[in-house]
Amino acid sequence: MTSGLIMFAVPERKEGESARAGQLRRIERVLVDRGFEVRRALTAHDALAVLRTEAGMVAAVVDWELPKTDADGGEPGGADVLRQxxxxFRNLPVFLVTDGDDLQHLASPSSAISGPWRIPPPLSRDGS
Structure with a gap:
């Protein structure tokens, strides 16, 4: 029996074994070992389909720069996935994956995303 479904809406990276890709794979492996089912979505379109069809989702990992189709608007694919x-889902924990450059955009009042959350400041290199 699984502990619930966690969606990983993270695109495949072509640059090989990056530290980020390796860390996400380790996180996924630990979740599976602990009894969670992991559903992968490589594009915003795939992630939206998972959101529409899976009622037992307990968390999501979403890349802000998730690829979209050419017909989609100008905002990153992760924005639409977060909104949907x-x-x-009520109170679904969502872990946002970003390279850090987009954090100021996310916290701005004109952001495409609105909600009761706050973006904490990034940690410094020494962890403080």
Whole structure:
């Protein structure tokens, strides 16, 4: 029996074994070892389909820069996935994956994402 479904909406990276990709794989492996089912979505379109069809989701890992189709608007794919997750699930924990450059955009009042969350300041290199 699984402990619940966790969606990993993170694109495959072509640059090989990056530290980020390796860390996400380790996190996924630990979750599976602890009884969670992990559903992968490589594009925003795939992630939205998972959100529409999976009622037992207990958390999501979403890349802000998730690829979208050419017909989609100008905002990153992760923005639409976060908006849909917020509308479909009540209090769903979502872990946002970003390279850090987008944090100021996310915290701005004109951000495409609105909700009761706050973006904490990034940690310094020494962890403080």
């Amino acid at each position: 997750a917020d509308g479909r």
